[in-house]
Every structure is written in C-alpha cells, then in structure tokens.
Amino acid sequence: MIELHTWNTPNGRKISVALEEMDLPYTVKIVNISKKEQFEPSFLAISPNNRIPAIIDSEGPGGAPISVFESGAILLYLGEKTGKFLPADxxxxxxxxxxxxxxxxxxxxxxxxxxxxxxxxxxxxxxxxxxxxxxxxxxxxxxxxxxxxxxxxxxxxxxxxxxxxxxxxxxxxxxxxxxxxxxxxxxxxxxxxxxxxxxxxxxxxxxxxx
Structure with missing residues (x-):
C-alpha cells in the first residue's frame, strides 16, 4: 500500500493521477500547507525539503518500505515499480x-x-x-x-x-x-x-x- 502525503496543488495532482492510471492501491494523508503542516517533523522525515507531495511505499524494493519525495522522482519511481507509462527502451x-x-x-x-x-x-x-x-x-x-x-x-x-x-x-x-x-x-x-x-x-x- 502507498501512502500519498499531499495537498490539492498541481504537484499533488500529478501523483494522484499517476496512482489512478497505474491502478495502485493508496491512501491519502493530507498535509495542510495553509497550516504549515509541511514543517512538522513527521513530514520532514520523508520530505526534507518541506514540499508536497511525498509517498511511503510499504512494499518497496525487496519488500522493504521506502519513502520518495519530489514529484518527478515519485513519477519515475512509480513507473519503474509498475513498468507502466515509462518505456524500457x-x-x-x-x-x-x-x-x-x-x-x-x-x-x-x-x-x-x-x-x-x-x-x-x-x-x-x-x-x-x-x-x-x-x-x-x-x-x-x-x-x-x-x-x-x-x-x-x-x-x-x-x-x-x-x-x-x-x-x-x-x-x-x-x-x-x-x-x-x-x-x-x-x-x-x-x-x-x-x-x-x-x-x-x-x-x-x-x-x-x-
């Protein structure tokens, strides 16, 4: 299961779109940036640049959890994980x-x-x-x-x-x-x-x- 830590922004929407298109199960963990929740230590632990979105994949490489921050990195990770929407060639x-x-x-x-x-x-x-x-x-x-x-x-x-x-x-x-x-x-x-x-x-x- 993937946890999507996010807010309703363009960068957040990139990832919700990708997760839906890739048919991956996920839950949304809202990070209210209007209340500065992106600066909470628990969020900084997975997104040190205090920016949404970030994900935690409980079934990462080798079956071990992994966190990923930066929307571009997340998209590449999800493409690699699923083999979808990211060409192998x-x-x-x-x-x-x-x-x-x-x-x-x-x-x-x-x-x-x-x-x-x-x-x-x-x-x-x-x-x-x-x-x-x-x-x-x-x-x-x-x-x-x-x-x-x-x-x-x-x-x-x-x-x-x-x-x-x-x-x-x-x-x-x-x-x-x-x-x-x-x-x-x-x-x-x-x-x-x-x-x-x-x-x-x-x-x-x-x-x-x-």
Missing part, C-alpha cells in the same frame, strides 16, 4: 525524461510565480511579476503546443507517459495562468484527451484537501 525513455524535466524545470516554476504575483497587492511589483512570469508561461505553453502538433501525447505514441501526468497537473490550472487555449489547438486537444481518461478523471476527483 532507452531511446523512448529519453523522450519521456526530457519532457518530465521540462515540466519540472519550467512548466511549473514559471506558472507558480504567476500564481504568486497575482495574489499580491496591486502595484508596480505585482505588474512586473505578472508580466515577467506570465510571458514566460505563455512561451512554455507555445512550446507544448508545437510539440503536440500531430501527436496524441507529449513523449510517446499510443498512450501517455509519466511526462503527460506531470504536465497535466499544471495545465489543469491554465486559467489561473491567464492562458486560454484559444490559440493553442494542440494543447486543447491533448488536454481534452487526457481529461477523458477515467484514471486521470479519478485522479482529479480524489479529495486531497483544500
């Missing part, structure tokens, strides 16, 4: 790793800054932050749209990969990023395709707090 796997790292390094941190600055009091600092990070977020959506031209999924054919699960967690909040899909037809089609998957739908429906 190195050439195909590289594509998945590239787009997973693309999400972790940009398509997450940048829209996250948009979220932050939109919540600040009106003024020059807010305007500067929204424009700076908003422009970069729109650029990243454009990169994604070009990648998805003629493709069903970002890094694999026939079925999504852990990279798609990572990206959908953030694309789910596209309205908060101030990015409509009007001029992103390939992203719009991919988003609809992903959200139509029963496992993805369940991953967004499960209660994660908030």
């Amino acid at each position: 190195l050439r195909a796997r590289v594509l998945v790793l590239e787009w997973l790292m693309w999400q972790m390094g940009g398509f997450g941190p940048m829209p996250g800054q948009v979220h932050h600055f939109l919540q600040q009091p009106e003024g020059p600092a807010r305007d500067y932050g929204v424009k700076r990070y908003g422009d970069e977020t729109k650029r990243l959506y454009g990169v994604l749209d070009r990648r998805l031209a003629g493709r069903d999924y970002v890094a694999s054919e026939g079925e999504p990969s852990v990279a798609d699960f990572a990206i959908i967690g953030w694309a789910w909040r596209h309205e908060r990023h101030l990015v409509p899909f009007d001029d992103l037809p390939n992203v719009a089609a991919w988003y609809e395709r992903m959200m139509a998957r029963p496992g993805v739908a369940r991953g967004f429906e499960v209660h994660l707090g908030g």
